Amino acid sequence: MSALTKLTLKAALDGLAARDFSSVELTQAHLDAMAGARALNAYVLQTPDRALEMARASDARIASGDAGPLEGAPLGIKDLFCTAGVPSTAGSNILRSFVPPYESTVTAQLWRDGAVMLGKLNMDEFAMGSSNETSAFGPVINPWRSTASNRALTPGGSSGGSAAAVAADLALGATATDTGGSIRQPASLTGTVGIKPTYGRCSRWGVVAFASSLDQAGPIAKTVEDAAIMLRSMSGHDPKDSTSLPVGVPDFAASVGKSPKGLRIGVPKEYRAEGMPAEIETLWRDGIAWLKEAGCEIVDVSLPHTRYALPAYYIIAPAEASSNLARYDGMRYGLRAPGANLKEVYEETRAEGFGEEVKRRILIGAYVLSAGYYDAYYIKAQKVRRLIADDFTAAFETCDALLTPTAPSAAFGLGDASADPIAMYLNDIFTVTVNLAGLPAISVPGALTADGLPLGLQLIGRALDEETLFTLAGALEKAAAFGAHPARWWA
Amino acid sequence: MSIDSATVRKVAKLAHIKLAEERIAPLAAELNAIVGWIEQLNELETDHVAPMTSAVAATLPLREDVVTEGGDASLILANAPLSRDGYFVVPKVVE
Numbered sequence: 001m002s003a004l005t006k007l008t009l010k011a012a013l014d015g016l017a018a019r020d021f022s023s024v025e026l027t028q029a030h031l032d033a034m035a036g037a038r039a040l041n042a043y044v045l046q047t048p049d050r051a052l053e054m055a056r057a058s059d060a061r062i063a064s065g066d067a068g069p070l071e072g073a074p075l076g077i078k079d080l081f082c083t084a085g086v087p088s089t090a091g092s093n094i095l096r097s098f099v100p101p102y103e104s105t106v107t108a109q110l111w112r113d114g115a116v117m118l119g120k121l122n123m124d125e126f127a128m129g130s131s132n133e134t135s136a137f138g139p140v141i142n143p144w145r146s147t148a149s150n151r152a153l154t155p156g157g158s159s160g161g162s163a164a165a166v167a168a169d170l171a172l173g174a175t176a177t178d179t180g181g182s183i184r185q186p187a188s189l190t191g192t193v194g195i196k197p198t199y200g201r202c203s204r205w206g207v208v209a210f211a212s213s214l215d216q217a218g219p220i221a222k223t224v225e226d227a228a229i230m231l232r233s234m235s236g237h238d239p240k241d242s243t244s245l246p247v248g249v250p251d252f253a254a255s256v257g258k259s260p261k262g263l264r265i266g267v268p269k270e271y272r273a274e275g276m277p278a279e280i281e282t283l284w285r286d287g288i289a290w291l292k293e294a295g296c297e298i299v300d301v302s303l304p305h306t307r308y309a310l311p312a313y314y315i316i317a318p319a320e321a322s323s324n325l326a327r328y329d330g331m332r333y334g335l336r337a338p339g340a341n342l343k344e345v346y347e348e349t350r351a352e353g354f355g356e357e358v359k360r361r362i363l364i365g366a367y368v369l370s371a372g373y374y375d376a377y378y379i380k381a382q383k384v385r386r387l388i389a390d391d392f393t394a395a396f397e398t399c400d401a402l403l404t405p406t407a408p409s410a411a412f413g414l415g416d417a418s419a420d421p422i423a424m425y426l427n428d429i430f431t432v433t434v435n436l437a438g439l440p441a442i443s444v445p446g447a448l449t450a451d452g453l454p455l456g457l458q459l460i461g462r463a464l465d466e467e468t469l470f471t472l473a474g475a476l477e478k479a480a481a482f483g484a485h486p487a488r489w490w491a
Numbered sequence: 492m493s494i495d496s497a498t499v500r501k502v503a504k505l506a507h508i509k510l511a512e513e514r515i516a517p518l519a520a521e522l523n524a525i526v527g528w529i530e531q532l533n534e535l536e537t538d539h540v541a542p543m544t545s546a547v548a549a550t551l552p553l554r555e556d557v558v559t560e561g562g563d564a565s566l567i568l569a570n571a572p573l574s575r576d577g578y579f580v581v582p583k584v585v586e
Contacts, residue, residue: 331581
């Protein structure tokens with residue numbers, strides 16, 4: 001049955017519809033693979049009973065002709081999404097015992113469309129991290145290893161569990177979230193496809209909040225087409241999220257496979273990082289050549305404020321986080337630590353419940369919002385955010401999408417960057433700009449390094465123009481013919 | 492602007508996070524490095540730039556002021572660290 005886990009989501013849906021196999025068989029194959037891959041630490045909770053129950057219900061709907069667009073497909077869910085009756089921890093000790101009585105809108109839509117839940121996926125605590133090392137459940141191990149050594153590498157973060165599970169065939173696809181690069185950077189580091197849609201495309205209702213003006217859900221998948229299929233189910237207006245956009249949901253998959261001929265691709269000269277490996281530069285050049293060959297016009301563009309995006313982000317995101325995470329006070333849900341009085345209970349609860357990086361960001365947020373500093377930091381950052389968004393608006397006057405590297409490096413070793421917060425933050429140097437501007441962006445695997453590790457290319461589009469991204473990403477995927485898989489050393 | 496140990500204590504108080512004494516000085520150094528790095532934003536002249544307040548141009552919707560959900564106290568209390576008779580039980584607030 002292990003062949004079933006190697007299928008793409010699209011092939012699995014076709015096989016289910018053709019009755020080549022049942023959802024129970026497909027789901028059991030994934031549960032078996034998950035049980036054999038605990039060394040990766042991708043799942044923080046496996047829900048086999050629920051998965052099989054959902055699979056049986058899917059098989060019944062397929063038999064009666066009532067199949068939904070994702071009917072019978074087993075998926076993994078990032079543990080930032082609240083799932084009714086199933087623990088949802090956000091990778092934090094403060095929510096270790098939290099069992100939401102409600103379902104996030106995004107996951108509710110997946111179940112509405114027939115998907116099967118395999119379990120909850122590991123992540124950086126409250127989505128704050130780029131290596132999965134801030135998780136209260138320990139880091140996820142990247143299924144990919146360098147050909148030069150057997151040491152454990154990070155799958156990236158914060159959606160490291162989602163990326164690792166998809167790369168290791170432990171789910172046909174996974175939900176993820178992206179506040180500064182948390183879908184695209186792990187996708188790049190694991191040879192998977194990840195899209196952060198336009199801000200407001202997917203409802204944030206029921207997704208544990210990190211930085212509300214930046215947070216956006218999206219899928220991590222095996223192929224561009226799979227990502228398009230999942231995103232369609234995840235998207236849509238939701239009155240429960242006031243920032244959810246009241247727009248229709250296109251059939252994104254219909255854009256995959258279309259010719260990108262005539263589309264203008266902007267290449268921003270600022271997307272180069274100090275010490276960036278030559279292999280990334282080479283892949284970028286290859287990507288440009290591939291799109292040119294497919295009939296695209298290449299345009300040089302400038303996004304002059306790019307280098308200020310990360311520092312602006314590290315004001316805005318911690319400021320919003322310090323406000324959002326004020327709710328964890330030990331009174332209504334989550335951990336409560338003992339203390340002599342109310343104030344002590346608050347302080348002890350938050351000291352015990354939050355990890356170091358989360359505390360650091362809350363403290364930065366409280367600092368930049370504190371009396372006397374608000375204008376110097378927070379307002380300044382919001383002004384810079386405007387300049388960054390204006391850069392994109394100007395660039396899109398001469399092009400239809402931008403092509404850049406996704407991340408400044410391939411997967412790195414656990415512990416390599418965790419001692420220096422700023423070194424870790426630099427992982428998001430190419431991804432964070434679009435969160436600030438609210439734009440959609442997708443990462444597609446492009447090549448392997450000399451050491452056999454995946455590298456991704458990023459396409460950035462206009463607001464609500466995911467369809468152009470899917471067309472271009474499909475063309476890149478076809479030209480790159482990536483096709484590599486990690487050796488199954490864990491099984 | 493430099494963050495010293497007194498600032499860390501003050502901010503931790505504001506954030507309701509108890510910090511171990513031995514963490515204060517290292518945190519001051521870490522936060523200083525981060526804030527120092529953030530301050531490169533001051534290279535930019537932004538006097539005539541309007542702050543961005545929304546990730547996408549959209550007006551916040553209004554809805555009818557009616558009850559849409561509710562009426563299930565037991566579900567809401569199910570995650571409470573401590574509850575009794577349909578109430579959250581919290582440490583004494585008023586002496």
